[in-house]
Amino acid sequence: MSLYVDIKKDLGGFVLETKFQAKEGVTGILGASGCGKSVTLRCIAGILKPNEGRIELDGTVFFDSRKKINLKPQKRRVGFLFQNYALFPNMTVRQNLLAALKPYEKDKKKAAQAIEAMAAKFCLEGLEKHKPQQLSGGQQQRVALARIFLSKPRILLLDEPFSALDDFLKWKLELELASLLEEFSGSALFVSHSREEIYRVCDRVCVMDQGKSSPVIPVKELFEAPRSRAAAVLSGCKNFSGARLAGEGRIYAEDWGVTLRYAGEIPEGFNCIGVRSHYIHPVAKEEAAGRENAFCCGILRVVEDVFSTVAILRPKGAAPAAGDGRIRVEMPKESWQEFCRRENVTDELWIQMDGKDIMALYGGE
Amino acid sequence: MMDWYPFFNSLRIALISSVIVFFGGILAAYYIARLHPVLKGILDVALTLPLVLPPTVVGYFLLMLLGPKRPVGAWFLENFHMRLVMTWYSGIFAAAVVAFPLMYRTARGAFESFDETLAFSGQTLGLSNAYIFWRIRMPACRQGILAGGVLAFARALGEYGATSMIAGYTPGRTATISTTVYQLWRTDNDALAFRWVAVNVAISAAVLIAVNLLEKRERASRRSAGRG
Numbered sequence: 190m191s192l193y194v195d196i197k198k199d200l201g202g203f204v205l206e207t208k209f210q211a212k213e214g215v216t217g218i219l220g221a222s223g224c225g226k227s228v229t230l231r232c233i234a235g236i237l238k239p240n241e242g243r244i245e246l247d248g249t250v251f252f253d254s255r256k257k258i259n260l261k262p263q264k265r266r267v268g269f270l271f272q273n274y275a276l277f278p279n280m281t282v283r284q285n286l287l288a289a290l291k292p293y294e295k296d297k298k299k300a301a302q303a304i305e306a307m308a309a310k311f312c313l314e315g316l317e318k319h320k321p322q323q324l325s326g327g328q329q330q331r332v333a334l335a336r337i338f339l340s341k342p343r344i345l346l347l348d349e350p351f352s353a354l355d356d357f358l359k360w361k362l363e364l365e366l367a368s369l370l371e372e373f374s375g376s377a378l379f380v381s382h383s384r385e386e387i388y389r390v391c392d393r394v395c396v397m398d399q400g401k402s403s404p405v406i407p408v409k410e411l412f413e414a415p416r417s418r419a420a421a422v423l424s425g426c427k428n429f430s431g432a433r434l435a436g437e438g439r440i441y442a443e444d445w446g447v448t449l450r451y452a453g454e455i456p457e458g459f460n461c462i463g464v465r466s467h468y469i470h471p472v473a474k475e476e477a478a479g480r481e482n483a484f485c486c487g488i489l490r491v492v493e494d495v496f497s498t499v500a501i502l503r504p505k506g507a508a509p510a511a512g513d514g515r516i517r518v519e520m521p522k523e524s525w526q527e528f529c530r531r532e533n534v535t536d537e538l539w540i541q542m543d544g545k546d547i548m549a550l551y552g553g554e
Numbered sequence: 555m556m557d558w559y560p561f562f563n564s565l566r567i568a569l570i571s572s573v574i575v576f577f578g579g580i581l582a583a584y585y586i587a588r589l590h591p592v593l594k595g596i597l598d599v600a601l602t603l604p605l606v607l608p609p610t611v612v613g614y615f616l617l618m619l620l621g622p623k624r625p626v627g628a629w630f631l632e633n634f635h636m637r638l639v640m641t642w643y644s645g646i647f648a649a650a651v652v653a654f655p656l657m658y659r660t661a662r663g664a665f666e667s668f669d670e671t672l673a674f675s676g677q678t679l680g681l682s683n684a685y686i687f688w689r690i691r692m693p694a695c696r697q698g699i700l701a702g703g704v705l706a707f708a709r710a711l712g713e714y715g716a717t718s719m720i721a722g723y724t725p726g727r728t729a730t731i732s733t734t735v736y737q738l739w740r741t742d743n744d745a746l747a748f749r750w751v752a753v754n755v756a757i758s759a760a761v762l763i764a765v766n767l768l769e770k771r772e773r774a775s776r777r778s779a780g781r782g
Binding site: 231234235236261262263264265266267268269271272273275277278279289291292293336337340 | 694
């Protein structure tokens with residue numbers, strides 16, 4: 190099972206240029222809203238036509254601008270799960286499921302059996318005569334998936350299936366979807382702007398930024414070792430500084446005005462570093478001298494979050510003109526309160542970060 | 555004793571023309587929405603013009619086209635020995651052209667509010683475009699399309715200007731309710747004119763009440779569906 194996509198599409202504001210290859214399992218496409226990830230899915234399904242390029246699934250060419258091939262969506266046999274599930278509102282659950290069988294199954298008896306089996310599998314018994322508006326969000330998703338599976342798709346395309354739901358329902362549906370995906374033998378593409386969803390649902394991920402895709406990598410790698418600044422932002426990193434090499438094992442963080450120890454790899458085009466908020470630790474002033482990568486910051490603001498405290502800092506050494514040079518430190522509320530009491534924190538804070546937690550990155554904002 | 559010919563003539567003109575307009579308007583609304591923006595703009599203006607032009611101007615255009623010495627009219631006269639003007643069915647042309655924009659625009663509005671992802675999901679499920687149109691798009695747009703059809707019928711029934719130019723007024727042959735009212739008033743037969751006015755108001759009111767009932771039922775069924 191292999192999907193190959195290499196397309197260009199003019200989206201008015203920018204040009205979508207995606208190139209990636211998806212194998213078995215669930216491949217995520219992670220990107221901010223409006224980066225072109227849904228358009229990519231629609232091009233694969235044949236609902237939208239790319240300006241140029243090639244799309245191929247297991248040897249079947251869906252689209253090839255040079256050979257003038259553009260297979261109809263009806264002939265591609267992809268299962269597309271829309272954000273609003275797109276159940277036909279004028280039909281009952283049963284009729285919705287029957288519609289999916291219409292192109293393949295002419296035998297009415299066999300069709301009825303197939304629907305019964307699928308309804309049992311998706312826990313839809315007793316709902317056959319209901320209209321989609323009468324169903325809960327979870328039931329609608331199950332009907333939509335049952336309908337897709339009945340049409341025997343070769344690949345699943347999931348377009349932000351949870352983005353319109355509240356947190357609790359989202360969690361429930363995600364678990365359901367994950368277990369259903371395990372049964373699906375083909376591969377699936379899962380589009381989302383949520384790094385947590387991608388992390389939980391997908392095996393591999395392709396990061397998209399402003400219509401440009403980066404190579405598909407294992408999900409773990411994205412969160413542990415992103416290479417580009419865009420990937421680091423998407424993986425949840427919030428502290429960045431422009432940076433340059435400053436001798437062996439040392440990096441100068443321009444926005445922060447400090448030289449840091451760093452022993453890891455330096456990517457091509459290296460121009461900035463990123464550090465996750467929870468990898469930055471406050472330290473006592475007396476201890477700071479003996480620790481690597483410790484420096485003093487002014488406290489700009491302290492924000493109480495639900496379970497944690499966020500301190501917005503500005504390194505003392507930061508030049509006034511350089512970037513905004515802010516650092517965000519996040520820690521559990523109790524730890525912060527205890528630290529403040531012990532160290533008598535007023536408007537200054539010494540912080541420290543391990544060299545292994547610094548990510549060397551390339552790419553602009 | 556009242557001569558009911560104008561009533562039946564008006565009714566058959568309105569019925570036939572609104573059936574033509576009903577299907578023509580749906581097809582036009584569906585296909586024009588898919589055209590290139592420039593072509594779409596031009597056709598949109600051309601098809602909506604009869605709504606804002608004085609009916610006499612529409613009548614003028616129709617005479618220029620359908621008159622016995624004009625291109626279309628002459629062709630029909632020669633090949634089918636059919637006169638297209640000054641007959642009872644001439645009123646159909648006038649009513650259809652004048653009522654068309656109402657159907658076209660309401661159908662277009664209904665199609666525009668249709669959730670296209672429904673059509674897309676139909677396509678990815680392998681359903682033919684014809685199936686999607688008749689079994690998914692049309693039922694979803696039913697209310698707007700029916701409302702357009704009834705409005706078109708009401709407008710066709712009330713057509714006067716273009717009809718009087720292209721069909722004239724011949725009692726028992728081309729007379730409609732609207733042309734009869736004018737003729738009776740012109741010949742000082744106020745009492746009879748009033749009776750035809752009453753007939754006309756009654757029919758139009760009945761049609762509008764039907765539209766309202768239709769909408770109410772639609773809303774009620776949607777509410778009960780939403781409650782479950």
